[in-house]
Amino acid sequence: MSLEELIPPNHSKSYLYSIFIRTGLVLSTLVIGLSVPFFGLVMSLIGSLLTMLVTLILPCVCFLKILRTKVTRVQAALCITIITVGIVCSAFGTYSALSEIVKSLRG
Template sequence: MSLEELIPSNQAKSFLYCFFIRTGLVLSTLVIGLSVPFFGLVMSLIGSLFTMLVSLILPCVCFLKILRGKVTRLQAALCVTIIMVGVVCSSFGTYSALSEIIKSLRG
């Protein structure tokens, strides 16, 4: 979308540019996916690390940091619990992805 916003707003040319940009992005993703041997496993590793970080851990940490003195004990306990669940889930996902990558490298 950010590449498409750089295109001038002429209707006919804009459609063609958008078509070529999207096609180029899909083809480049296809080439990378086919050329990297363990692309799915690497994406699984990255996903397990960053999904939990962005969706569970960072929002709670930011909430606690922003409202440092105004957080009730219940809110703090819930945030700490959510952070711990996120860390545990991320650890299991990372371990699973790393073990699959190692298993694929060995065999």
């Protein structure tokens, strides 16, 4: 979308340029996926780290920081529980991805 925003809106072939940009991005992803031997494992490592961080941990931390004095005990306990679950799931996912990468490198 960022690349498509660089195209002037009054350009008559902006739809055609959008198709070329998206096709180029898909093809470059395909080339990288085929050329990097552990691309799927690296993506699972990144996903296990960043997905839990962005979806579970950071929203609760921001909520607790922004509403520091207005948070009830129940809300704080729920946020701490969600943060703990996110950290545990992230640790297990990261360990699993790293162990698969090491196993692939050895064998």
